[in-house]
Amino acid sequence: xxxxxxxxxxxxxxxxxxxxxxxxxxxxxxxxxxxxxxxxxxxxxxxxxxxxxxxxxxxxxxxxxxxxxxxxxxxxxxxxxxxxxxxxxxxxxxxxxxxxxxxxxxxxxxxxxxxxxxxxxxxxxxxxxxxxxxxxxxxxxxxxxxxxxxxxxxxxxxxxxxxxxxxxxxxxxxxxxxxxxxxxxxxxxxxxxxxxxxxxxxxxxxxxxxxx
Numbered sequence: 001x002x003x004x005x006x007x008x009x010x011x012x013x014x015x016x017x018x019x020x021x022x023x024x025x026x027x028x029x030x031x032x033x034x035x036x037x038x039x040x041x042x043x044x045x046x047x048x049x050x051x052x053x054x055x056x057x058x059x060x061x062x063x064x065x066x067x068x069x070x071x072x073x074x075x076x077x078x079x080x081x082x083x084x085x086x087x088x089x090x091x092x093x094x095x096x097x098x099x100x101x102x103x104x105x106x107x108x109x110x111x112x113x114x115x116x117x118x119x120x121x122x123x124x125x126x127x128x129x130x131x132x133x134x135x136x137x138x139x140x141x142x143x144x145x146x147x148x149x150x151x152x153x154x155x156x157x158x159x160x161x162x163x164x165x166x167x168x169x170x171x172x173x174x175x176x177x178x179x180x181x182x183x184x185x186x187x188x189x190x191x192x193x194x195x196x197x198x199x200x201x202x203x204x205x206x207x208x209x210x211x212x
Contacts, residue, residue: 043099043120051135053097054125058082059090060139063099063118068187070103070115091116099123140195171198 045051053059058080065071065079077087094100095116104115128134147153162170174196181194 039118040120042122042124044124045126047097050097050099051126053093053099054123055135056090057139057142058086059094061143062087062090062094063123064191066100066116066118068185070117072113072115076116137195137197140193143193144195167198167200174198 061080062076073088077084100116101119102114103117106113
């Protein structure tokens with residue numbers, strides 16, 4: 001059976017902080033809280049173009065930046081650690097794939113500056129299929145390995161034997177827990193990532209066949 005993998009790049013209502021004092025004589029602008037009521041709940045990745053867009057680690061991190069508040073190309077570049085040209089390139093690919101969109105524009109010294117935000121509250125990735133690369137988990141591992149070594153983290157793997165009912169119940173409880181804390185997320189607090197995977201591993205016969 002095939003299932004979508006859901007990765008959330010969502011949080012509270014989008015908000016851009018007041019820019020009452022901008023450097024280099026730029027014009028001032030205040031953008032208040034931006035409602036997300038009209039955002040679709042889930043964006044389903046269905047095309048090769050969309051899958052290529054989300055499969056890139058840099059673009060994954062750009063979408064993570066946009067999960068709580070819109071940002072400009074320059075702001076994205078600063079937060080992800082990119083050059084402005086590279087940031088623009090990746091954002092254009094995400095916009096072309098329909099994953100992000102412009103939610104506000106402003107003119108600064110005659111130049112139109114665009115604020116980008118996620119096009120939906122969550123993104124559902126197609127099941128990679130048996131033996132296929134799991135984009136979501138690969139991104140999660142890369143983010144974990146890049147996290148500060150002295151930062152607090154909780155990583156655990158448990159091998160279980162469960163009935164079908166217990167398996168389904170545990171999956172539902174994990175999802176509910178993730179949803180509960182997603183609702184508590186505050187854009188003013190430090191980022192924290194939660195990833196879980198509940199699955200039936202390959203049988204011994206399958207594993208031995210793959211090893212040959």
